[in-house]
């Protein structure tokens with residue numbers, strides 16, 4: 168693999184537009200899209216050396232591809248980790264982590280409020296391979312430590328969580344993990360390295376759904392795991408070459424482009440989300456706003472410390488109403504009355520998205536589980552995009568001002 172000639176010590180904003188593999192002989196200014204499944208070798212001896220890994224050089228895209236490598240280098244640089252490995256989706260990043268750092272007989276402690284497919288992958292799918300997971304409170308650090316067993320290998324946190332913005336204290340969990348000789352992994356999909364760099368707080372692995380905020384324009388699926396060379400390059404790299412969970416070069420190129428505007432997007436979307444949260448909190452038909460950027464959020468102090476002083480683009484609010492039937496009808500009315508926001512599950516997109524978690528992302532949970540997670544029938548999630556805020560407010564008022 169080629170290396171770029173950038174000086175040391177550059178800031179994340181600079182790395183976000185500059186870090187990549189070296190230019191080709193054509194001197195392209197924008198990172199090239201190497202949409203090729205294999206690479207032509209000059210002669211048999213070179214091919215033999217490269218296939219034996221004795222010489223660096225591209226052979227086959229499942230093994231390595233320069234566009235994918237550019238995305239990996241840029242993300243690792245922004246995250247402040249030695250390495251990153253790109254995967255086809257966020258879920259395949261989590262699968263890659265599970266299949267490399269865990270083995271049959273191992274135990275994991277994870278948050279009960281994680282992304283739904285993560286709960287399913289760890290809770291049921293991996294159980295068939297003899298990997299057991301205990302799910303504990305998102306916010307109660309002591310519960311995490313209490314759940315550790317002699318065969319525990321990994322603590323896996325996702326912070327902040329969807330849709331209420333509850334946090335895990337990353338530094339505290341890292342302290343616990345390392346005191347017990349365990350690894351801490353953090354799913355950073357909601358914050359991105361612009362707001363939160365878990366590795367700086369002690370996490371050993373940082374997991375991403377690149378589908379969300381990293382790409383930011385809702386176009387492709389992607390994922391990544393960031394960490395040390397010892398874990399990512401030495402253990403996950405060889406596994407990837409056999410397992411083929413790879414990110415396609417085209418999707419890598421799209422996300423690579425997304426990283427260039429990540430800082431601007433996340434800061435603008437966080438500022439808009441904060442203003443919208445403050446405005447919603449004043450509306451008579453809004454019972455409660457859940458947003459870590461608001462002083463009313465139970466973990467506001469931790470959020471500001473851990474997330475670079477910003478709350479991120481996602482907020483949630485409960486519409487006013489009595490009883491679950493009326494709450495659900497009111498939430499549906501507000502969502503269905505919008506004409507600018509998209510009723511769709513993606514988040515971190517430049518287009519504002521609006522959802523009803525109780526009937527979509529959290530629809531598979533029982534009413535009791537949902538109540539434990541704080542997801543009522545009146546809850547609405549908004550991932551704030553880049554539209555003018557006045558248009559978003561007017562869009563929400565269409566429903567809020569016409570509730571029976």
Ligand SMILES: *Cc1c(COP(=O)(O)O)cnc(C)c1O
Pocket residue numbers: 256257258259282284285325329354356357375376377378379388389390
């Ligand atoms: C979406 C998401 C995932 C899964 O990512 P995909 O790219 O959809 O596979 C994992 N974790 C979090 C926090 C997510 O929001």
